[in-house]
Amino acid sequence: MTTLWNTFLDQRMELLKALWEHLQISLTALLIAIVIAIPLAIWATHHKNVAEVLLQITSVLQTIPSLALLGLLIPLVGIGSVPAIIALVIYALLPIFQNTYVGIDEIDPSLEEAADAFGMSRMRKLFKVEIPIALPVIISGIRTALVLIIGTATLAALIGAGGLGNFILLGIDQNDTSLIIIGAVTSALLAIILSALIKFLQTARLRTVILTVGVIVLGFAGVSGYQAVSQPKQNIIIAGKLGSEPDILIHMYKDLIEQDDKSVTITLKPNFGTTSFLFNALKSQSIDIYPEFTGTVLESLVKKSGNTANLSAHETYIKARDALKKQDNLAYLKPMAYQNTFAVVVKRSFAKKYNLKTISDLKPIENELNAGMTLEFINRTDGLKGIKQKYGLDFKVRSMQASLRYEALKRGNINLGDAYSTDSQLKQLDLVMLKDTKHVFPPYQGAPVMSEKLAASHPKIVRALNKLAGKISDEDMQKMNYEVNVQKKSAAKVARQYLVSHGLLRDAK
Template identity: 55%
Template sequence: MFKQIEEVLRTQSGQIWQAIGEHIAISLISLLIACLIAIPLAIALMNHHRIAEFFLQVAGVFQTIPSLAILGILIPFVGIGTVPAIIALVIYAIMPLFQNTYAGLTDIDPSLEEAATAFGLSRSRKLFRLELPLAMPMILSGLRIATVMIIGTATLAALIGAGGLGTYIILGIENNNNALLLIGAVLSAILAIVFSALIRLLERVHFTKRGVIVTLCVFLIACGAGAFKYFAPSRQTITIAGKMGSEPEILINMYKDLIQQESPKTKVVVKPNFGGTSFLFKALESKQIDVYPEFTGTVLQAIVKEKGKTPHNPEVTYKKAKTALAKDNQMTYLKPMAYQNGYDLAVSRSFAKKYHLKTISDLAKVGDKATAAFDPDFYHQADGYPGLKKAYGLHIGTVKTMESSIRYEAIADHRVKVVDGYTTDPEIQKDHLVVLKDNKHFFPPYQGAPLMTTTFADRHPEVKRALSKLAGKITTTDMQKMNYDVTFKHEKAATVARHYLKTHGLLN
């Protein structure tokens, strides 16, 4: 475990620092906006108790809504990425900031208020000379609570393509990689502890009017520095995004290299681990990104939601997907690569050798002697195990359902003989598994190809020319090996992608 963590820290230090920067920036922007809303509101309502109680109740209700639900509600209105993440974090931070500021301002000794009035202090002078300095410890306490809450919740921003340390937590869960999971979780905890400690130091300071102003200025400057990354103007770029995992990251780096070779002056930005299919497609529609790799079967099943079974002929599937995207979504779908990232059944090498297994039909003959670990979805859905039973007459003796991230561990430890998976999974190479041929072409084809809006494609013909070079290239074995190099040898996806392009004469 510690060796894995050391390896990841050594090989991915640049990406980790970038994730930390994204996490801090999102957190500071959210905290700034929450402060600008909650603190002035508490000051305005400090003498209007009934209205203040109403706002406290409303803020309390928002606290009870799960953060994922808030993100899901926001996506149709503001898209994906940084904006919905910041809005969700602001909603969560308002409650402690408003509550503590209001409590600090309303718990001041009435005799002090009377003395200030007797001395002829104006409303603004009394606020800055008496009320805010006395309430500042409570305000900072609310700020500390909100900061810790924001930093912890910001890990979910990775689910909608906003980056941050949550990327490592999600990748760790999906790939059963405890090293990535611990790096993301521990660094998030360290950030929360560091920022909490800094605010605790401020709580010990005696605040005068000047102290209040200086503290606010320092805080605003820090938040402004974090916000600069997101709101500073930048020159036109081409943004390429990919789903979670090593394979999409390899592909988007290939796209980047090919585009920059075709058009050296073009600035290309890649966004790996941007989210799932629906998030990426919405980002493409809203022009938050320009290109991303998508699979033909996924287009028909999850995006255009074609009724009926997906065709088993890869060319027919691609043509249907391309036509539907052009007609319904005004999208351009370039020709796919050779390999397919679809379902497969894999068996241990010893089991395959013992029973001479090469195809799923061969497995059907000895299915009663096998034990299998299947993903819960694969075990239940029609294009998984139930469909295989009908198509091949396959009946496996014992089937256990396991999360996709641990079923490969089960076959590596010889606890099972058969697992479901995807044809390009790097574990196939790592554990020396044998992928059984789908000799009846049961599984639908999943070939990857660049997807972009037709408007973008017409405006950038050089991008179409560059990415079309990948059509019909990259075999299943090639992609398996590249995934293995990134996942288990810890090579950088950009390095692996460039090596393939140069080796196959696609990059000068």
């Protein structure tokens, strides 16, 4: 409980920000779903055959897995809150449409006849008779939709929309139960509180319901409008991949830019996704800057030109920089000193048992290997594909989330995994990195990548970020990762502490 409370205190400001993002996404999706589903259901009560078709369509839409739906929406509308809201609207349509249709369709026919006998028009009958009678059922559908939306909205973090899902993803990645609990409990409490509010509206008059919805809409519009007006002309979005290291780096970027360029504000998108996801987000201008590694650029992001094996670290950077500019008109700034290369790791006891020192040593025991690796590593030529090709290996492997494969190694559920050379878990779990004698893994030096347009228009940003060029050793980064993953310090504090102690930041703020 002490750890949980300390984590809550340390993350309270981030929690408030995530809660607001979650609330914005959820209520926006709910209001849009209400505007679509209720009028459509009212119209469908007079077209029975069409109503059955619409019920089937909304039912089918709700069966689409949320991750698949988000993946389908990204190429169409990009990343961020827009695809998240669209997906949530789709999931909310069924309960609202169904309850509105059933609530009106099952009104006692004698009441309908009485309204007609009084000479009521269709609209007057709708608002004076049908909706007031069906309102408890309609509100019940909205309540169901809201709970569904709030729970599903945690997945919005996977596509850079923020929300409480950020805490859950970060907790999983860092194997931090406190973060997972904070994210999950806050999401559950939000659902309970809003559900109780909607339950109150079930017994309220139609005028009260409309007034409440109006106040919510105006409140959100006012806050959003204030935020838009109060922000400077340009907001720079810096994103990072999953994990503590990218999180540390983007906080360094933020501190350095804010110190040297007062004309912009910085929005951070930590734990934003995998390599291809961020690269496509950068090209589509959904984000402005993210840290990328030289070897990753050459192996995964640009078209290969010539042999890249056995290049020095500097040659790899030059080749990556030139290729990014030529292919996508992107600027690749100067790299840091450390190299965060891929690695294949085993427990020390397993290495001693089979005398494992290099990846080639796995060949005689490949039938005994039970590997767990990240999906990205499995599908990269500078990952498992390259290992199988150059070393002639073929062993059982299953995809795992980054932190889970470390837990699986620790528990003995797997005996082989992938890693990054600066991961704190290597020291923490006493893992052995097998030498890559056939050079599957090229040099990996991290550096900021952005559009040439942004680099040209904001030279202060370029100068600020280039202060990290040649800085941060392998030991520095492994130490900082350890502080975040094991000692549970925030990435922001660890990043700022490094910058201040190395004279890159004037004060600790």
